Amino acid sequence: MNAYVSRVIEYVKKRHADEPEFVQTVEEVFSAISPVIDAHPEYEKADLLTRMVEPERMFTFRVVWCDDAGQWHTNIGYRCQFNGAIGPYKGGLRFQANVCPSIIKFLGFEQTFKNALTGLPMGGGKGGSDFDPAGKSEAEIMRFCQSYMTALYRYIGPDVDVPAGDMGVGGREIGYLYGQYRRLKGVWENGVLTGKGFTYGGSKTRPEATGYGAIYYLQEVLRHEGEDIRGKTIACAGFGNVTWGICKKAYQLGAKVVTLSGPDGYIYDAEGVSSSEEKIEYLVEMRNSGRNKVKDYADKFGVPFYPGEKPWGVKADIVMPSAMQNDVHMEHAQQIAANGVKYYIEVANMPTTNDALKFLMSQPGMIVAPSKAVNAGGVAVSGLEMSQNSERLSWSAEEVDEKLKVIMKTIHDMSVEAAEEYGLGYNLVAGANIAGFKKVATAMMEQGCF
């Protein structure tokens, strides 16, 4: 590894010793782009990498809200404006009890390179709160969102920073957040948030975009290998918005999603979750119930449920970890390899621990695709939503879907080219990191040292 890269990784390990997720993502990205640093000694002179691991700005704020029983609560709000070199900061808000600086920073760092890959002018940002939406009433969610936006609205805007959804933040939350933004600012600036409802500027296909994009990317990989998606079995995780989108597209294309997971375990549906619209739409019901239990699916459709287990021991052609970070550890990676899986397609942000990822990438014949490329369709359609809002127009679902397909193909092809340029062969992980990094690095260098 390049000596400067190693030094910066060591520096990050020391400086962020209490932020394991952030250290992990920096290590992954910087190891992959080491050959670029070899080829560009000017980056060391500008100390570009140390600059890149320091967010341009990151702040916390107080979010106070009242529950239905009249009890007051205080949560921590976060926004990390990580890198604005290629566009306004852009990235989701995550509401989950485990949200902390390390998680927000890792997501903001990833987002910077992911957004660069989309080819759209978006910088990297992320935010959220340690608020746990599970079991909260509609009115509590609304009050929380209003309080959150009251603290944040001065620091965002269509040309400044454009939040969106992530775990725990969907269309409903974006609606309440936007309503409060509009009330406070007294202007129609709907480009300030993406993932909005269709009646006030949301882009068609945004709810499906991450899942659809992941399948379009998978199709490019399969095409490269001379294979077809029809009839393939897919092991997925989670049962949220992303997995729902994957199931919908898999249904249309004749592929079979056989597993879902939740905090309580996983389910196995031999016929396929993607075998009927009723099953797919039940995922929405499960999510809206706030119960956060995948066992509900097993009870409803009479399929096996495995409490406390993860689905990675199941035989499938394709594995798509689509739930959350660090879901696949070394022992799972070994099971996946032993099952002869050929396609390991990351979907959630950093779903694989670094040692497990290295192990999977070293398996002969296994193709590994990185999440920052595979899940970029979500934020890409957010970028399209920003364009539609700024031009006060609305594209049809077909138009957006067409653009999404082109973007996913371009991300795949750009990654292939970037890896080939450095003599790395068909290495999608290295290629995506290199392609995203090069764009951000070039913009930062051209804009001077700040």
Ligand code: GLU
């Ligand atoms: N949270 C999503 C992501 O990880 C979407 C971000 C957005 O649409 O801005 O990319």
